[in-house]
Amino acid sequence: MCASMDRKAFLTLLGLGGVAVASRLSGFAAPLGVLAPGKPAPSDFHFVQLSDTHWGYHGPANPDAAGTLPRAIEAVNGLAHPPDFIVFTGDLTHDTDDPKERRARMARFKELVAGLAVKRRYFLPGEHDAGADQGEAFRELFGPTHYTFDHGGFHFIALDNVSAPGSKLGAAQLSWLAEDLARLDHGQPLVVFAHRPLFDLYPDWDWATLDGADALALLQPFRYVTVFYGHIHQQHHVMTGHIAHHAAASLIFPLPAPGSQPKRAPVPWDPAAPYRGLGLRDLDARAGSKARPAAEVPFTDLPLVQP
């Protein structure tokens, strides 16, 4: 748990009356690693993951679709200690056939998130953003769809498994990933962001990446890898070997557990419990130090309301 903020205070401030649910599962908060020798000593920091905001959605699964993202922004701005950065793991906007409307939704989304007190923001596309035009509008408004950055002793990798046709990363991006990883020590702690799961969670519902196994094979030699993704609109935690995969809740509507019903369909909005199943995630990255050799990324899922 991140000790640097008083969650109850900010939730109370929002009038949501909720409390945070700790999702630091045993096994998933296991030591992520130690720093490669010779690296500068990292400092602890935290960051926030938001996912699947689907700006522009209209439908019964969320009658307050236009109010949910502002509510989440307010929640982030209410954190006692601002995060170092925020990452949006895709489906920023809901899809539309109209290229003008697509850009209008993205522009409005950008205006809204400009209200975040945190100025370092990273964006990934989801298939709702990029599927209709292979990411063209997204690149115009948000820049590259896959990239890396370094922070606090971690190497962060944002992967795009939605822009290439065929529900995959594609050969070009896999080569780019291989090249990026080739220069790194295998002790370098990695955090990977993606929209779809990189493993086969439930392919019948598009909860998979066709060539995700190729990416995981490239990541496999690294001792400390954690993947944070979205797309499935619920928290979900799986290990593939020593690589941890954590899905975040969405900010539009929850989806049912993988394969739990014949068709994938939103969990209906409950007027008695509005915003149920929606939330954001606070991640407390600790890259390790001499005093505490193990690095880890424990996190807390913060529901918009008490479940």
Added chain:
Amino acid sequence: MSPGDARPGALPGPDRRTFVQGLLGVLAALAVSPRAAAAGDPPPPDAAPILTPETRASLAAGQVRDYRKQGDLFLLADAGGIYALTSICTHRGCSVRWSGEGFTCPCHGSEYDRLGAVTHGPARLPLRHLAVQEVEPGGPLRVDPAVTVPPGTRL
């Protein structure tokens, strides 16, 4: 594999060695002959011809082979002969799956019959039929995802 026994998850793909050999063959072929110009919709960025381990004789009517990983396509046979379909949904570009009777898109629920015609929206356009060739008479089949052919085309 007998006709009609294809199931999702049970479709045999080419093994790695065969596939690598196939790729080498394709590269060699590309080195001597310029690539045919694409017809119809633009191909996906990664589209390159794939060489399958199948031959005209090995694929019987009713059978389906999954080459989504290698080249975003399915290879099929019916009474008229062998044909190939892109696996890329015409709605939002997701990868469609073989359902046993046709193709379904896991993203938004579009459905196509085994010839690639839309049977259920939101997709409006059919799946593209792709050019299938024998590398040599009786030899392995090569499919070019960049070349669209009319739906009735059979090898």
